[in-house]
Amino acid sequence: MLLFTLLLAACSGGGSQKEAWKDMSWETIEEEADGTEVRLYMWGGDEGINRYIDEWAAxxxxxxxxxxxxxxxxxxxxxxxxxxTEKQAGKQDGPIDVIWINGENFKNAxxxxxxxxxxxxxxPAFNEYYDTEDPAFQxxxxxxxxxxxAPWGKVQFVFHYDADRISEPPSSFEELQNWIHDNPGMFTYPRAEDFSGNAFLRHVLYAQAEEPSDIYENPLNEADIQPAADRTWAYLKDIQPDLWRSGNHYPNDLTELDRLYSQGEVLMTMGYNESRAESLVADGVFPESTxxxxxxxxxxxxxxxxSIPFNSSNPPGALAAINFLLSPEAQLAKFKPDYWGENTTISLDQLPEDMKQKxxxxxxxxxxxxTEKLEESFLPESEAAYVEWMKEQWFDEVVQP
Amino acid sequence: MKSFNLKHSLLFLPAVLFMLLPLYGLLTAVLNSFGRHRGWTLDYYRQIFESNRFVTSLVFSLQTALIATLLSILIGIAFTRSFYPILEKMAPRVSVWIPMLFPHFVWGYMVILLLSETGVAAQLLTAAGWIADPQQFPILTRDPDGIGIILTYVWKEVPLVILMLLPVYASIRPEYYALVDTLGGSAWNRITAVELPHLLPVLMETSLIIFSFTLSAYEVPALLGTTFPEMVSVLSYDWFYGSSWQKRPLAFAAMVSISLVLLVLSFIGYGYLNKARWRAMRGSRS
Incomplete structure (x- = not known):
């Protein structure tokens, strides 16, 4: 009982303290953050990204x-x-201070x-150097x-191919369809449960809609998108027999597709990061001609x-760390191909001239x-519900016999 | 009498403490599968058993787990029987157990490296001229029949079977065999009259362990399974970690169903063994 009371006391004590940062000035926040430890929980599957954090930022x-x-x-x-789990257990002093998040995970959170x-x-960095009204941040x-x-970076979906083996890559989904039929067994995409595979499938849906904006400007309404969905399944079923392994097996994740590509079993791979091939080429995984x-x-x-979780034990530290990661210097290092090579969310026009030139x-x-090509082809993401919808429908329509 | 009981209950204490966490997990899963937070309902069970995807997956999982278990047991018995005098020595025994040192995940990757269409085996066979090019190598991993999954498990579990059976074989006194021979028994009688009665409890236990593990473990089917049909564990994982949390109760219902299957099997096995033991104690033969 005593233990329980103590626990309660600890919880309530932590609760009021937790909110203190909301009324602090930035100077106070930086003072509070001084000498503290910030734990950043993030997906760790990319060496370049990990090195950027460990070797450059930290x-x-x-x-x-x-x-x-x-x-x-x-x-x-x-x-x-x-x-x-921590919330259910009433744990107020969590080990996580900063999380890397977006899309459906943000929605759930x-x-x-x-x-x-x-x-x-x-x-300060966000207010000064970012277009805070950008719909992509809203x-x-x-x-x-x-x-x-707080927006940390942006990425765009691209396909990769080996220029030594394909002289002219397809330029539309129609051409891709023809290319697949002309080169049976040389293309496949990860299953819909995979992040990249799902993005590929949403591209097909965009392509089969009257206008891509029909999808990304509207919340998911199955009746409205039925015609586009039907054309999407028709497209996918049409290419299926000419996919790798005749479409009987789809790679379980992007890693599996990358391996097929690096071994030359398929001629294309893809990924939700316009520059991710750079480090893979440098490591000798992908051919130089990628x-x-x-x-x-x-x-x-x-x-x-x-973002910052509800029970971070160090909100001032988390704020200072996020502000640093959004700063022009940190964004520039992230933009360079040395570590990560990822597109920046910063607004170049709001930067000082010398920084902009860098x-x-x-x-x-x-x-x-x-950058022009990427910008002119940029399409916004649709509502998160499409991801889940695609997972289910793809399985029922395309995979299940 | 009372103190005797108390002592017995105390002996259970470590086991109970040890089981506390898994039991709590199981209880939470059961509660969630009945819709703890959204009002009690059997709806999730109805949903999964009406879904073609789940039922196919359940059948596929049971079939894969059963084949993997039977093969592991049979190969394990054959191996132990033939080699147990050698396996009594340290070096051979350790070498047989080497696969047990690796996690299932690592072993799964090794199977892919060895047996995938561009794997080591395909390249060797091509180099040796047995097949014209690696494309002709049969599809053994990520196949719709679960061959890759079964291969990985059998390879990994045979050493476990040997580990379990070796002490039993070592403890069978040679006089039993001599007795069978004296009475004019055949080699088959040696197995049925001497070995099987000794092995039965251990075999039952080992089969249950392997079957439960292969039925519900995630990493090997995730690595070596194909898009369709999929193992129940993979499907549950997708439901649990899917983007919307609405499907979580389905994952709980699926795993609770699996636990129920395993529980029933364990009780049948336990009951059967108890009966056999009872008969042996009374000395009757059937």
Whole structure:
């Protein structure tokens, strides 16, 4: 009983303290953050990204703000599960200070009240260098952001091919269809449960709609998209017999597709990151002649964010760390192909002239499409419900005999 | 008498403490599968058993697990029987158990590296001229019949069977065999009259362990399974970690159903063994 009372006391004590950061000035927040430790939980499947955090960001954050940044690799879905468990157990001093999140995970986190609250208006870097009104920062896969997550980067979906083996890649989904029939067994895509596979399938849906905006501007309504959906299943069933292994097996994840591509079993791979081939080429996994392409009617892109969980034991530290990761210096290092090579969310026009030139001088590598090409083909993400809808429908319509 | 009972209950204490966490998990799963947070309902069970995807997956899982278990047991028995005098020595025994050192996940990857269409086996056979090019190599991993999954499990579980059976074989006194021989029994009688009665409890236990594991473990089918049909564990994982949390109760219902199957099997096995033991104690033969 005593233990229980103590536990209760600890909880309630933590609760009021938790909200204190909301009324602090930025100077106070930075003072509070000084000398603390911040644990950043994020997906850890990419060496370049991990090295960017461990080798570039962490030492500089320590130097500039005396904050120790510890990266903990964990899938976003599992992070949310952990938070949900902690919430149910009433644990107020959680181990997680910052999470890397977007889309459906953000939606789940927001709906289940796993986040600390609105904080982006506190961040000097965000207010100064970002287009805070950008629709890409206002909604995240159809979910209203409301300042509960700060835009960290953006990526765009591209296809990769080996320029030594394909002279002219397809330029539309129609041409892709013909290419698949002309080259049986040389193309496949990951199953719908996989993040990249699902994105590929949503591209097909965009392509089969009258206009892509019919999909991304509207919340999921199965009756409305029925014609587009029917054409999508027809398209997928049409290419199925000429896919790798005659479409009897779809790669379980992108790693499996990448392996097939690197072994030359298929001639194309894909991925939700316009520059991800660079590091794979550098590591010798992909052939040197790997290039990328996008298909008409365009390529889907999205923004990903950093957020703070409801029970972070160090909100000031989390805020300072996020502000640092959004700063022009950190964004420039992230933009360069050395570590991550990912597109920046920063608004170049709002930067000082010398910083802007540094961004413009970055060579992202041969396998990355030009910024103009990427921008002109950019299509926003649809509402998160489409992802789940696609998983189910794809299985029922395309896979299940 | 009372103190005797108390002592017995105390002996159970470590086991109870040890089981507390898994039991709590199981209880939560059962409650969630009946819709703890949204009002009590059997709806989730109705949904999964009406879904073609789940039923196909359940049949496929039971079939794969059963084949993997039977093969592991049979190969394990054959191996132990033929080699147990050698296996009494340290070095051979350790070498047989090497696969047990690796996690299932690692072993699964090894099977892919060895037996996939561009794997080591395909390349070797091509180099040796047995097949014209690696494309002709049969599809053994990520196949719709679960061959890859079964291969991985059999390879991994045979050492476990040997581990379990070796002490039993080592403890069979040679006089029993001599007795069978004296009475004019055949080699088959040696197995049925001497070995099987000794092995039966251990065999039952080992089969149950392997069957439960292969039926519900996730990593090997996730790695070596195909898109359709899929193992129940993979389907449940997708339901549980899917983007919307609405399907979580389905995952709980699926796993609770699996647990129920295993529970019933365990009780049948336990009951059968108890009966056999009872008969042996009374000395009657059937």
């Amino acid at each position: 030492p500089r954050l320590k130097e500039a703000h005396n904050i120790t940044l510890e990266r903990v690799p964990m899938d976003a879905a599992e992070i949310l599960q952990k938070l949900q 927001k709906e289940n009240e796993l986040l600390a609250g609105s904080f982006t208006d506190k961040l 909604t995240d896969f159809g979910t209203s952001v409301e300042g509960m997550e 290039r990328s392409f996008v298909l008409e009617p365009g390529s889907i892109g999205n923004t990903h964010f950093l 961004f413009e001088a970055v060579d992202r590598g041969d396998s990355v499409l030009s």
